[in-house]
Amino acid sequence: MPGARRLLEHLRARGVPFGLATSTPATYLKEKMRGHEDVLAMMDCVVTGCMVNRGKPDPEIFVAASAKLGAEASACVVLEDTPVGCEAARRAGCKTIAIPSIRDRKCFEAWSDVVLHSLYDLELEKFGLPAFDDWLPVGDGSADRVLPVPTIEMRGPVVKGFGRGSTQLGIPTANLDIVPLKHQVDSLAPGIYLGFASIRGETHKMVMSIGWNPYFDNSKKTIEPWLLHEFESDFYGEELSLVVVGYIRPEADFTTLEALVERIHRDAEVARVVLEREPFVGKRQMLMP
Ligand SMILES: Cc1cc2nc3c(=O)[nH]c(=O)nc-3n(C[C@H](O)[C@H](O)[C@H](O)COP(=O)(O)O)c2cc1C
The missing domain is CATH 2.40.30.30 (Riboflavin kinase-like)
Known part of the structure; x- marks a missing residue:
C-alpha cells in the first residue's frame, strides 16, 4: 500500500509499537510478503489466521494482537482496508481507520472512526500519535x-x-x-x-x-x-x-x-x-x- 513503509519507519523511529493482524494463514503470508521481508521484520508482533479460532469480523484477532503488544485494545489504532476488518477492529474496541481497497466507501463508515483515501492523508496526531513531519x-x-x-x-x-x-x-x-x-x-x-x-x-x-x-x-x-x-x-x-x-x-x-x-x-x-x-x-x- 503506498505510504506503508513511510508510516512504519515513522512509528519505529518514535518508539510506537505496531503489529500485523491478518486473516491470511502464515504460509501464504510468507508468499505474499516476498520481496518485503524487511517490512515484516519491523513488526513487533504478527498474528495470522492460523493463530485464532474465529476470523474477521470476529474481534479475536485484534484482541490477540493488542495483548501481544502489551496494550489494551482501546489504546490501539487499527488501519484496515476491508469492511470486515473494520468491523472486527471496532468490535475489539480499537480506534479504526479505513483505507478502502474497493471503490465503495460507504460500507466502511459504520465501523470506522475515519475513512481515508490513502495513507498519505493520515493525521496521526488526531489519534494521539506523533505527527508526520515530512510535509513541506x-x-x-x-x-x-x-x-x-x-x-x-x-x-x-x-x-x-x-x-x-x-x-x-x-x-x-x-x-x-x-x-x-x-x-x-x-x-x-x-x-x-x-x-x-x-x-x-x-x-x-x-x-x-x-x-x-x-x-x-x-x-x-x-x-x-x-x-x-x-x-x-x-x-x-x-x-x-x-x-x-x-x-x-x-x-x-x-x-x-x-x-x-x-x-x-x-x-x-x-x-x-x-x-x-x-x-x-x-x-x-x-x-x-
Ligand atoms: C491537478 C488536478 C486536480 C484535480 N482534482 C480533482 C478533484 O479534486 N476532484 C475531481 O473530481 N476531479 C479532479 N480533477 C480531474 C478533473 O475533473 C478532470 O481532469 C476533468 O474532469 C477532465 O477530465 P477529462 O480529461 O477526462 O475530460 C483534477 C485534475 C487535475 C489535473
Missing part, C-alpha cells in the same frame, strides 16, 4: 503543503479522456492509458500529485490527478496530467514521459464546477512554486534525453 509548507502564507513521495516514472502515448478538461474546465489534461501502467499506478495512492512532464523534446512542470474524479463520479480510474505550458496544438498519440515527485491532496468532491476549477488552479500554483525547490527541482533531470 509551500510558504506563500497559505496552508498548502506538499509531501515528497518515492519518485515514479511513467510514459505512454497521450489518449483521449472524457473530453471535459478542455471544454468544461478550461484545463486540458494529457491523459495516459492506465492499463499498461498498472504497476506504477499501484505505487501511487489515488490523489493529486506534482512533477515534471516531457513531450516534443521539452520538459514542463505538471500537476496530475489519479483516480475516479469524485466530482464527476467516473466508473473508470484515470491518469490526468495537466502540463503547465501553453501548447498551440493538441498531442493525442504523441509520447509523453512523466516523473511524479510529490503528493498534494486527496481527490475531492466540490459543490460547484467553479470550486473544482479554482482548486485545480491552486494545485498548479503550488506546483509552479515548489518544483523550483529541492528536493523536487533536481528530479527534472530524470526526463532529460
Whole structure:
C-alpha cells in the first residue's frame, strides 16, 4: 500500500509499537510478503489466521494482537482496508481507520472512526500519535503543503479522456492509458500529485490527478496530467514521459464546477512554486534525453 513503509519507519523511529493482524494463514503470508521481508521484520508482533479460532469480523484477532503488544485494545489504532476488518477492529474496541481497497466507501463508515483515501492523508496526531513531519509548507502564507513521495516514472502515448478538461474546465489534461501502467499506478495512492512532464523534446512542470474524479463520479480510474505550458496544438498519440515527485491532496468532491476549477488552479500554483525547490527541482533531470 503506498505510504506503508513511510508510516512504519515513522512509528519505529518514535518508539510506537505496531503489529500485523491478518486473516491470511502464515504460509501464504510468507508468499505474499516476498520481496518485503524487511517490512515484516519491523513488526513487533504478527498474528495470522492460523493463530485464532474465529476470523474477521470476529474481534479475536485484534484482541490477540493488542495483548501481544502489551496494550489494551482501546489504546490501539487499527488501519484496515476491508469492511470486515473494520468491523472486527471496532468490535475489539480499537480506534479504526479505513483505507478502502474497493471503490465503495460507504460500507466502511459504520465501523470506522475515519475513512481515508490513502495513507498519505493520515493525521496521526488526531489519534494521539506523533505527527508526520515530512510535509513541506509551500510558504506563500497559505496552508498548502506538499509531501515528497518515492519518485515514479511513467510514459505512454497521450489518449483521449472524457473530453471535459478542455471544454468544461478550461484545463486540458494529457491523459495516459492506465492499463499498461498498472504497476506504477499501484505505487501511487489515488490523489493529486506534482512533477515534471516531457513531450516534443521539452520538459514542463505538471500537476496530475489519479483516480475516479469524485466530482464527476467516473466508473473508470484515470491518469490526468495537466502540463503547465501553453501548447498551440493538441498531442493525442504523441509520447509523453512523466516523473511524479510529490503528493498534494486527496481527490475531492466540490459543490460547484467553479470550486473544482479554482482548486485545480491552486494545485498548479503550488506546483509552479515548489518544483523550483529541492528536493523536487533536481528530479527534472530524470526526463532529460
Ligand atoms: C491537478 C488536478 C486536480 C484535480 N482534482 C480533482 C478533484 O479534486 N476532484 C475531481 O473530481 N476531479 C479532479 N480533477 C480531474 C478533473 O475533473 C478532470 O481532469 C476533468 O474532469 C477532465 O477530465 P477529462 O480529461 O477526462 O475530460 C483534477 C485534475 C487535475 C489535473
